Amino acid sequence: MITTQKRISLFCGHYGSGKTNIAINYACMLRAAGLAVSVADMDIVNPYFRTSDSREMLQRAGIGLVCSPYAGSNVDLAALPKELYDLVRCRDVYAVMDVGGDERGALALGRYVPEILEEDNYAMYFVVNFARPLTRTADQAFDILREIEQAAGMRCTAIVHNTNLATQTTPQTLLHYIDALQQLRQKSGLPVAFWSAEHTLIPALADALAAHTDKALYHELFPLHLQAKITD
Amino acid sequence: MSEKVLMKGNEAIAEAAIMAGCRHYFGYPITPQTEIAAYMAKRMPQIGGCFLQAESEIAAINMVYGVSSAGYRVMTSSSSPGIALKSEGLSYLAGADLPALVVNVQRGGPGLGGIQPSQSDYFQATKAGGHGDFRMIVLAPASVQEMANLTLCGFALADQYRMTAMILADGTMGQMMEPVSFEQPPLQEVEKPWAVRGTENMRPHNIINSLYLVPEELERKNVERFARYAEIEKKEARCEEYHVEDADIIVVGFGIAARVAKSAVDAARAQGIRVGLIRPITLWPFPKEALYRAATHAKRFISVELSMGQMVEDISLAIHCKAPVDLCFRTGGMIPSPEQVLNSITDAKTKIDTERTPC
Structure with a gap:
């Protein structure tokens, strides 16, 4: 992925699709490749599980975090920090932007879109989890993709297949929706950038996919080292 | 939808309510339960149901009173301060023996408190839902699957005993995501001969009311209601x-x-x-x-x-x-x-x- 790496990577999608986990893991990957990187928590909708929950881990890894000063507090305020402007305008740092869920979350992105388009060095990933109730089919996912694009004022550039059932995910969970993924690709005209799954599932997933003929559907598998979020 | 899906607790409640035959939802946004309203806003129009964002929590609970009077399954949801606003309506529902499902996804209090999870509405739910002698059935889910299951169960109990069933969850249960599967329950059509949906000149008027002008009559109603509560205490306790x-x-x-x-x-x-x-x-x-x-x-x-x-x-x-x-x-x-x-x-x-x- 690194060879074609754009400066700004945006992750958007239906809420609960796994954007936050992917954004954090993606930032870690860029950092591990020696790049200076900051991750921005742009979620002004969800007050609970957010990028900023991983504050300490990101700090240890040497990854910058830009998030609302109110994240994780009792202040329920749709505010974005001024540092976000730096991230968009100062072109010497790689930026990973965790966009809020659905079109409501993507609305907050609009303010930064003119600069992002002007620089023209970005990838905007539409993260899809077909096991979520309102994105069960390619049609439903496509509707949400278009709503997000309209709200944000910019187009997605690729799809990320992150279908999962949290801790009950198996390779089959992703493989089961291969037709839906194919349909979404055709409907949207967007390429599939990568599949993401918990890192322990990657070898079995690679084996299962080896026999598959349509290489364009899965040319990269991205391992996630999931953030623990809640006590079981 | 027997296949597993990954859902937030709030979404599971909303989807389960739809499965239970609920076609009327009235609410007002408040963190951390807003996904229930958001989900209903998306789903209800698809299935010919009614989603209405009321002008306040008080308006929403009184709309619940109206739909329940007509004999239909209905729900509202809120979080702690919003439930406090609904307490007058909860009392009126009890006084009129109307079934309803009310969801409280609790946040910290007292007062505005905070938006993070809490269980501090225990007294409110189990002892002081509103003024007067009454009880509510209070269900406490501990997983997203149970958010769905107890919602189905809550509608059934509410109809069976003609009273409010409350789902008492907390912000974590509302926001956390887990795999859940839905089994469409056999929809038992509960007879509601008391409902106000037109007499067609075939029967005397039904009256839904919580005002009693004769003290003895009010006392008799209260005693009847508590006999029902005693039966529930005997039969419905679960752990x-x-x-x-x-x-x-x-x-x-x-x-x-x-x-x-x-x-x-x-x-x-x-x-x-x-x-x-x-x-x-x-x-x-x-x-x-x-x-x-x-x-x-x-x-x-x-x-x-x-x-x-x-x-x-x-x-x-x-x-x-x-x-x-x-x-x-x-x-x-x-x-x-x-x-x-x-x-x-x-x-x-x-x-x-x-x-x-x-x-």
Whole structure:
């Protein structure tokens, strides 16, 4: 992925699709490749599980975090920090932007879109989890993709297949929706950038996919080292 | 939708309500339950149902009163301060013997408190839903799957006993995501001969009302209602019992607190401490029998809560004060850690051992 790496990577999608986990893991990957990187928590909708929950881990890894000063507090305020402007305008740092869920979350992105388009060095990933109730089919996912694009004022550039059932995910969970993924690709005209799954599932997933003929559907598998979020 | 899907607790409640035949939802946004309203706003128009964002919580609960009067399944949802606003309506529903499902995804209080999870509406839900002599059935889910299951169960109980069933969840249960599967329940059409949906000149008028001009009549209504409550206490109390049989110590917790408590019980068992968990699934009726049974062998109880000991008295009463009840809590929007609960368990063990040692 690194060879074609754009400066700004945006992750958007239906809420609960796994954007936050992917954004954090993606930032870690860029950092591990020696790049200076900051991750921005742009979620002004969800007050609970957010990028900023991983504050300490990101700090240890040497990854910058830009998030609302109110994240994780009792202040329920749709505010974005001024540092976000730096991230968009100062072109010497790689930026990973965790966009809020659905079109409501993507609305907050609009303010930064003119600069992002002007620089023209970005990838905007539409993260899809077909096991979520309102994105069960390619049609439903496509509707949400278009709503997000309209709200944000910019187009997605690729799809990320992150279908999962949290801790009950198996390779089959992703493989089961291969037709839906194919349909979404055709409907949207967007390429599939990568599949993401918990890192322990990657070898079995690679084996299962080896026999598959349509290489364009899965040319990269991205391992996630999931953030623990809640006590079981 | 028997295939598993990944859902937020709030979404699971909304989808389960639709499966239960609920076609009317009235609400007003408040964190951390807003996804229920958002989900209903998307789904209701697809299935010919009615989603209406009311002008206030008070308006929403009175719309519930209206739809329930007409004999249809209806729900509203809110979070703590919003439920307080609904309390007048809850009392009127009780006074008119109307079934309804009301969801409280609790946040911290009192006052505006905070948006993080809490269980501090225990008193409000189980004892003081509103003014007057009445009860609500209170269901406390501890997983996203149970958010769905208890929603289905709540509608059925509400219809059966003509009263409000409340889902008492907390912000964590509302926001957390877990796989869930839905089994379409056989929709039992409950006869509602009392409903106001037109007489077609075939019968006398039905009247839905909570005002009684004759004192004796009001008293008779209250006594009738409490006879029904007694039946519910006898038949409907539910709880999960975990390693209770031989336990010296019983941890009691519901919802998210019970999940934390369960891992602490496992950790304590690994250290050889005989400890069990009783997880009330119904908070009213409270699972008194299971607790009383446990008190025949347990020497100490611990209430694990996201509140300041609101459940302690109910445990003491259920076990007839046969054993002390300790409290293990966090408030302010925080959740006790498994280590904190484990410490409470080892403390209780030390106290039991010390009391045994002759001086």
